[in-house]
């Protein structure tokens with residue numbers, strides 16, 4: 107379970123020098139691209155399984171947060187017995203959810219613990235200069251950046267190091283929520299909320315399969331908004347083995363984000379109709395009465411619905427080839443909102 111660490115010390119070991127990094131990047135990127143044409147674990151990653159390091163997010167002012175993340179190599183069991191040596195943020199794939207407020211300034215630190223490959227961060231939630239603010243951090247180095255987060259919504263983040271497809275498909279993706287200044291118009295109606303992320307997995311570190319293949323698995327994960335919430339990796343069955351829970355009659359909000367890298371999502375919850383949908387999570391983009399929400403690669407939404415009866419509600423992408431490859435979760439609705447131990451239906 108991920109914890110919000112409230113210790114106000116972020117240790118910065120080195121400040122990145124752009125010119126030096128850019129020239130170093132060039133040769134490294136070529137090596138990376140070469141390595142990624144094979145489906146083998148690259149040599150420096152063999153026997154490397156870095157334990158997840160919790161996200162550090164510390165509020166340092168009314169409108170300012172310090173966020174420290176790691177790029178690291180961590181094993182993730184996608185299906186039983188199928189271990190993927192993922193390239194991750196903080197040892198999770200998708201990475202931990204980040205929550206900030208509209209109008210915050212983000213002081214961001216990326217510590218690259220990968221001994222061999224540069225990594226970087228591209229936040230879709232901010233205005234930035236990609237060539238200056240989303241640059242590569244060399245192996246075993248740390249970089250610092252500052253961005254304003256002035257747009258509310260549910261946004262993707264990902265590593266932007268070349269080849270970008272390899273870095274995203276190997277696991278370097280996640281979700282950042284920028285909470286609207288005045289909340290959503292429906293704020294007072296919500297009884298409980300969850301974060302669900304959809305992503306795809308392909309043959310291990312195989313750029314050819316990433317480009318021209320079809321996903322081996324498409325999966326959902328849940329990301330914890332507060333301590334005690336369910337927090338999983340994108341693995342087959344993650345949200346069937348441990349269903350999300352709600353109480354009959356409640357209004358449920360899901361922050362949903364499709365991090366791809368390649369496929370769209372047709373997000374649907376069986377047995378209900380979305381009362382309210384905010385496309386990309388912006389309060390301005392309100393739609394009502396939707397059955398399915400189309401999420402482009404990187405796209406997000408806030409969906410809200412009421413669960414009127416007890417039972418198990420499958421959460422799917424209605425592209426059922428993808429649901430059959432793993433993108434199914436269960437929302438279990440009970441009398442009192444706790445797990446009554448009944449079997450969660452598979453869809």
Ligand SMILES: [Cu+2]
Pocket residue numbers: 177193224225226265266267273278
């Ligand atoms: Cu990367």
